[in-house]
Amino acid sequence: MAPRRIFSSLYSRLLAAYGPQGWWPLPSMAGSRGFDARGYHPGRYRWPSSAQGRFEIIVGAVLTQNTAWTNVEMALTRLREAGMELPQHLRLAPANRIGRLIRSSGYYNQKAKKLKVIAEVFLPAGALERRSAPTREQLLAIWGIGRETADSILLYAFGRPVFVVDAYTRRIFTRLGIFEGRESYDEIQEEFHHRLPRRPDVYNEMHALIVEHAKRHCRSKPLCAGCPISRSCRYFSVSRVTHFP
DNA sequence: CGCCAGGTGGGAT
């Protein structure tokens, strides 16, 4: 396998193995036309057409920081059922009330503060329109938004061609032998930007496939049996030699 | 029980 093609090859094989992922999930759309029971949109993905959808992605991106998505689903549903899903609601609500609603997502005191900050940022009329997307620098200046959250917002809420790097990306590509493990976020992102077509739909699917692959096979304790990309994986080769000398 | 989960900010070195 030519090194230059490895990223595209991994993309193809993960897609063939797991199918289109339908990110970003919108629990508020669960059961609606084109969405499954959890709010994923498998098949041909469409970016959110409404400001409300974009804000739900932004809230979800904050709530899922170092947290399982299932816990975030519960929090998003509780917010919506309490009528607290929009910037104008969150802006005025006491942090401890928001905290109670988002309890399941963990770090709820921290995250309640973060939601109040982003409510202020995205409250102004037009702030959630596609064409008024913030810059990465503007997002990073906001308390509670780091690199991954900023990039998730740019890609999934605003459809910008920005690749999202997460802990799974680092783990999988280090095991593959493509990264050493100590590269910075921006270095890893730059590599993806260089190796994949500069297209939001490609970045969307690649990141979602990485998450799925990390959950199914490339876990903290790896399950290499049946792994769709083991033939390109350094870790797999080495562990075979180790276990079957 | 312990480990893990789609990180971030703040402080020390």
Add this chain to the structure above:
DNA sequence: ATCCCACATGGC
């Protein structure tokens, strides 16, 4: 620049 820690719930 880089390391270290607090932040917290729910599922397995």
